[in-house]
Amino acid sequence: MTDVALSPASQTLLRHYRGQVLTRRIYSVIGVVLVVVALLAAMNYANAANSGKFFERLPYLFDFLKTFTPNDPMEIFRAMFDIESPYYDGSLKFDYTSDRHYLTESLYIPNFVYQLIITVNIAVVSTIIGGSIAFGLCFFASANLVGAGVVRWIVRRIMEVLRAFPEIVIAGLLTAVLSIGPIAAIAAVSLHTIGALGKLFFEVVENADMKPEEGLRSVGATWLERVRFAILPQVLPNFVSYTLLRTEINVRASTIIGAVGGGGIGEVFRLSIGRDHAAKTYAIVILLLVTVVCIDQFSGWLRRRLVGNQSFELGRGAA
Amino acid sequence: MTAISMAERNRLETKYPAVFHQGFMRRWGLLVGIGLALAYLVFCWFFFSVGPALQNGKWDRAGIYIQDWYSWRAQPRLRFEDGVVVPQWSSRGQYAEGAEIDWLTPHADGGMTATFGGAEDRLEISTSQVDVYVDGVAWPVMITEDGALAPGNPPANIEQDGSKVLVSYGFAGQAEIRGNQVAVQRRFLGWANFLYDTRSPLWGNDLFDTIGLVVSGHGQQVLEEWLGNRAWQHADILAKLMQTLVMAFVGTLFATLIAFPLAFVAARTITPNRAANWLMKRGFDFLRSIDMLIWALFFTRGFGPGPIPGIAAILFTDTGALGKVYAEALENVDDKQREGVRSVGASPASVNRFGVVPQVLPVFISQSLYFWESNTRSATIIGAVGAGGIGLKLLEAMGTNSDWDKVAYMVLLILGVVFLFDNVSNAIRSRLIGPAAH
Numbered sequence: 001m002t003d004v005a006l007s008p009a010s011q012t013l014l015r016h017y018r019g020q021v022l023t024r025r026i027y028s029v030i031g032v033v034l035v036v037v038a039l040l041a042a043m044n045y046a047n048a049a050n051s052g053k054f055f056e057r058l059p060y061l062f063d064f065l066k067t068f069t070p071n072d073p074m075e076i077f078r079a080m081f082d083i084e085s086p087y088y089d090g091s092l093k094f095d096y097t098s099d100r101h102y103l104t105e106s107l108y109i110p111n112f113v114y115q116l117i118i119t120v121n122i123a124v125v126s127t128i129i130g131g132s133i134a135f136g137l138c139f140f141a142s143a144n145l146v147g148a149g150v151v152r153w154i155v156r157r158i159m160e161v162l163r164a165f166p167e168i169v170i171a172g173l174l175t176a177v178l179s180i181g182p183i184a185a186i187a188a189v190s191l192h193t194i195g196a197l198g199k200l201f202f203e204v205v206e207n208a209d210m211k212p213e214e215g216l217r218s219v220g221a222t223w224l225e226r227v228r229f230a231i232l233p234q235v236l237p238n239f240v241s242y243t244l245l246r247t248e249i250n251v252r253a254s255t256i257i258g259a260v261g262g263g264g265i266g267e268v269f270r271l272s273i274g275r276d277h278a279a280k281t282y283a284i285v286i287l288l289l290v291t292v293v294c295i296d297q298f299s300g301w302l303r304r305r306l307v308g309n310q311s312f313e314l315g316r317g318a319a
Numbered sequence: 320m321t322a323i324s325m326a327e328r329n330r331l332e333t334k335y336p337a338v339f340h341q342g343f344m345r346r347w348g349l350l351v352g353i354g355l356a357l358a359y360l361v362f363c364w365f366f367f368s369v370g371p372a373l374q375n376g377k378w379d380r381a382g383i384y385i386q387d388w389y390s391w392r393a394q395p396r397l398r399f400e401d402g403v404v405v406p407q408w409s410s411r412g413q414y415a416e417g418a419e420i421d422w423l424t425p426h427a428d429g430g431m432t433a434t435f436g437g438a439e440d441r442l443e444i445s446t447s448q449v450d451v452y453v454d455g456v457a458w459p460v461m462i463t464e465d466g467a468l469a470p471g472n473p474p475a476n477i478e479q480d481g482s483k484v485l486v487s488y489g490f491a492g493q494a495e496i497r498g499n500q501v502a503v504q505r506r507f508l509g510w511a512n513f514l515y516d517t518r519s520p521l522w523g524n525d526l527f528d529t530i531g532l533v534v535s536g537h538g539q540q541v542l543e544e545w546l547g548n549r550a551w552q553h554a555d556i557l558a559k560l561m562q563t564l565v566m567a568f569v570g571t572l573f574a575t576l577i578a579f580p581l582a583f584v585a586a587r588t589i590t591p592n593r594a595a596n597w598l599m600k601r602g603f604d605f606l607r608s609i610d611m612l613i614w615a616l617f618f619t620r621g622f623g624p625g626p627i628p629g630i631a632a633i634l635f636t637d638t639g640a641l642g643k644v645y646a647e648a649l650e651n652v653d654d655k656q657r658e659g660v661r662s663v664g665a666s667p668a669s670v671n672r673f674g675v676v677p678q679v680l681p682v683f684i685s686q687s688l689y690f691w692e693s694n695t696r697s698a699t700i701i702g703a704v705g706a707g708g709i710g711l712k713l714l715e716a717m718g719t720n721s722d723w724d725k726v727a728y729m730v731l732l733i734l735g736v737v738f739l740f741d742n743v744s745n746a747i748r749s750r751l752i753g754p755a756a757h
């Protein structure tokens with residue numbers, strides 16, 4: 001390797017190259033050291049702030065699981081489908097039957113399935129409401145359709161605030177007014193959806209091809225007509241794709257909001273794990289897992305049909 | 320407009336059948352979709368019984384809660400004791416002991432004047448009679464054995480409610496006159512005692528005085544008194560905010576570090592072992608699909624409340640999510656660079672180090688930054704279910720139904736932090752992958 005004789009020009013090149021590599025490495029090392037220091041400080045802080053210390057608690061992490069096992073595996077399915085338990089002793093822990101939701105005399109929906117339906121419905125309703133409002137707003141936020149800087153600036157700031165506003169505060173405020181229920185969850189998730197989808201939507205609109213719009217403008221079409229016939233056909237598939245992606249995210253969001261006072265499966269889950277109801281907890285975990293996987297798969301399939309694989313590359317981080 | 324001839328029309332129709340004879344779904348699909356969505360919303364209106372819930376809502380309280388965000392109320396009870404009006408403050412009183420209050424002046428004869436805004440709107444309170452001045456006109460409310468009695472034909476501000484008389488001055492406040500006391504609620508814009516609590520020696524200093532104090536060298540004392548504010552608990556709120564940020568930061572960073580090597584195993588272009596790919600990808604799916612809520616509650620049981628369960632919950636969910644994203648990025652790398660490195664006889668590790676990592680690293684870091692950002696928000700919410708941090712603090716403040724000013728303060732802190740992080744991560748990202756890529 002070293003026996004290759006280099007011309008003076010090449011040697012200068014090599015020297016500069018090596019110099020640059022060295023600078024780059026030094027910067028990388030400084031960056032890594034900074035991150036490691038921040039990480040250690042943060043972990044130390046977290047450990048001090050926690051009520052149980054990390055390394056003291058670590059060996060006992062799975063301890064509660066040892067006592068947290070149902071009497072037999074079938075118990076999980078009995079809890080899931082509200083079938084009477086042979087261990088029933090009058091306590092809430094083995095009382096699976098009293099929360100059935102009867103449709104007719106004998107046909108009933110198991111409670112957890114019913115709560116799951118509520119949660120999924122909250123997610124879908126909020127996606128529809130939030131998505132519609134975001135759809136209406138996004139055209140006013142895109143630079144290629146609205147020349148006026150003020151309107152664009154205001155709409156974008158509104159979206160940013162809605163995106164960053166903590167959902168539990170909206171839920172909490174509405175819970176205080178309307179008492180605990182799904183409306184608080186719907187409002188909270190919808191408002192966040194407006195912000196999140198609005199941003200993705202106007203980015204799509206800004207990337208749209210402006211030639212059809214120019215064509216319509218040349219024949220004297222109004223702003224509304226141009227948006228309807230030039231922009232909308234281009235962006236609609238991406239809009240639908242993002243909305244489906246948002247539905248997936250909103251199912252998770254409405255579960256969590258449920259746990260802090262929005263009702264639905266989240267609340268039932270928080271109560272059951274807090275009260276040590278092992279079989280019920282596992283039943284909910286399995287139900288949630290199955291639902292989330294099904295919704296992910298279905299919406300993934302639909303999105304692939306609508307816009308092909310590109311939908312999986314765009315704007316992923318906007319969760 | 321010139322009409323086209325029949326022949327021309329037929330020619331166009333046969334040439335572009337897709338334009339003139341569209342399928343049903345193409346023509347009506349959008350309308351059908353909108354119709355279905357509307358029908359679904361109507362169904363949900365009844366499913367969630369939105370109507371009754373809205374009707375039973377305590378909307379009058381909602382107004383008060385919203386006002387509490389940006390204003391504060393002083394609410395003394397002016398009790399009638401042996402011919403003397405005695406103010407009684409709750410434990411959350413916003414005035415220091417013996418402080419002179421400009422809107423509540425005691426009289427030598429034992430009575431008291433409470434002004435609401437201007438001198439036109441005020442209450443002249445004595446134990447036998449309360450003169451309610453509305454726009455300068457006096458309306459005497461008699462205090463009798465059976466309660467308070469409003470005069471005849473009172474204005475809309477004064478209302479008899481059983482044995483009580485309710486007086487409303489709009490935003491400035493309201494009063495409830497009873498047989499034995501007057502409950503006054505006086506509202507002011509801003510946050511009371513935000514800087515110092517009533518027990519602090521610096522109480523009464525406003526923002527400008529404080530800046531003066533800092534400039535004249537009392538910075539240390541100002542900081543201590545501010546952080547030690549018992550009413551607003553600044554030190555505690557900032558510590559909780561820090562916990563939330565730590566949760567997001569440590570959780571995302573660990574998830575990145577763990578997902579990075581695992582993604583190489585999951586990517587089928589890097590590891591030509593179908594079984595390993597499949598197992599790793601299903602593992603990611605499993606971690607991802609279990610909700611962050613479930614992980615958070617699970618680890619709260621294990622570690623006790625605090626940032627560690629929050630970190631663990633973010634770590635588990637995001638190892639799955641990041642692993643999936645990373646593996647997809649790895650499967651899309653340009654093969655030429657790997658081939659080039661391989662062709663000079665490099666080891667497999669070197670092939671990955673010099674042929675793959677330089678291509679994917681910017682994408683990886685950019686994705687991790689996205690997750691960091693969104694986890695700052697998630698950490699707030701999983702904090703509320705038990706992991707601690709500002710989320711729990713928010714939930715506690717909202718639970719009291721009277722600390723909405725504190726809620727507003729925390730919301731502002733969170734918004735500020737989220738915007739800051741947004742901009743920082745955007746700046747890093749555009750350095751890494753160019754401004755066009757996000």
